[in-house]
Amino acid sequence: MAPVLAEVTTNMNTIARLIDRIPDADLVVLPELCNSGYNFQSQKQALQTAEEISDSRYIKHLLALCRKYNCHIVSGFNEREGDRLYNSAVLVSPGGYLGKYRKLHLFFNELDFFTPGDCGLPVFNIGGCKIGMLICFDWMFPEVWRIMALQGADIICHPSNLVIPGLCQRAVPVHSLINRIFIITANRFGTEGNLTFTGLSLITDPKGEVLCQAGADHEEAVSVEIDIYKARNKNVTVRNHVIFDRRPHEYKKIVEPG
């Protein structure tokens, strides 16, 4: 989708319309900051579109959609807490709001509007499937994918507003492969001021295959059926396991070369 800057109601309607195209989905992932848009022109504009999680019209809207379609939703969210803003992702279930992730690695001008994330890298158990959340530029930090895989994440939901063509879309299959997890990168398209977003949302599997990919410049609700147990099989060969083969003791050695 292409969220419209500062038009929260318009964006809520767009989301409802798009989810209705995939009414059987169990898990829906939406782009970064898709309640508010991205390219704020002022702190005032960023604040005006932000909400507290405990009192959010936007999250109530997601909750209604979760109940209507019996699904979970992960969405980017311009989150206010007191006088701070966070570039967050929220996880909502038919039973209510479940939790949040606050972006750890802020990109470029986001540093002017948002406080860096301070809630670590939580992994949530939803009906036997474990999911983590990362946001956009986090993709460049191999630590975060790995830490979530080590916590047992089967799927990492990755709301994004990517502006650099191709790089993340090339890296995500590799992060999937080396951690043997599913990744859902939901990337917006469209233009806001001087920024053009690259679309090409994708879903990748534990073998690094791209299961489906959306277009670069139009709305699309893409869905795919996955077997979550593929993310639990961490064996690359019968004798090699991407997690158990790790050598943490060796990783920690401070080495005097020689």
Next chain:
Amino acid sequence: MAPVLAEVTTNMNTIARLIDRIPDADLVVLPELCNSGYNFQSQKQALQTAEEISDSRYIKHLLALCRKYNCHIVSGFNEREGDRLYNSAVLVSPGGYLGKYRKLHLFFNELDFFTPGDCGLPVFNIGGCKIGMLICFDWMFPEVWRIMALQGADIICHPSNLVIPGLCQRAVPVHSLINRIFIITANRFGTEGNLTFTGLSLITDPKGEVLCQAGADHEEAVSVEIDIYKARNKNVTVRNHVIFDRRPHEYKKIVEPG
């Protein structure tokens, strides 16, 4: 190249012949276990082709080549220490042997012949350029690339005997990109018993570009000139730095979801 199993002298001659095609190279990277070959049929065969570093005809040969061409060489090496074998890489300069890396993540039947590496992840300073070594299947562990980048490695030399088509060759540009380092993957080709190796050696740069790539099934000595300072510029944007933007304190949080 395609090392010949258990024919150390033949392999030494092949290496001399190939290096002579790139006489101006400053740094030469050779495949994994290219002194001995890879697919040992017995522990006896593995032992017969192994040498102690301090008394190695193979390393003396590399040293002579380093002096002849005024270059450094990184080579896979079937290393013996007492009654143990290691799947190692050695770094040799015109001034002599500089150091080794012992493969931390052994693949499949290597577990029958070799002891897992026990020397951590050293980074060596050669004339102002810092280089690390990894071997083949190590590619699948994002930790090791990252740890070497954090230690200031500009180039990671990656002797390989890859057997799974395409996976590593797709991942290496991403490891280069997210760590902003050069990677030289020197992969053998040819067949030994039931194993066929995939060639397609490649050199990648800190932007994730493939600077050059060798063929899949023939000998080739490929060289490229690089600007090492590109690996020192870790800025993705003027406000984003792939190392300084890390959030180690957050990475360590044990998170109770909610």
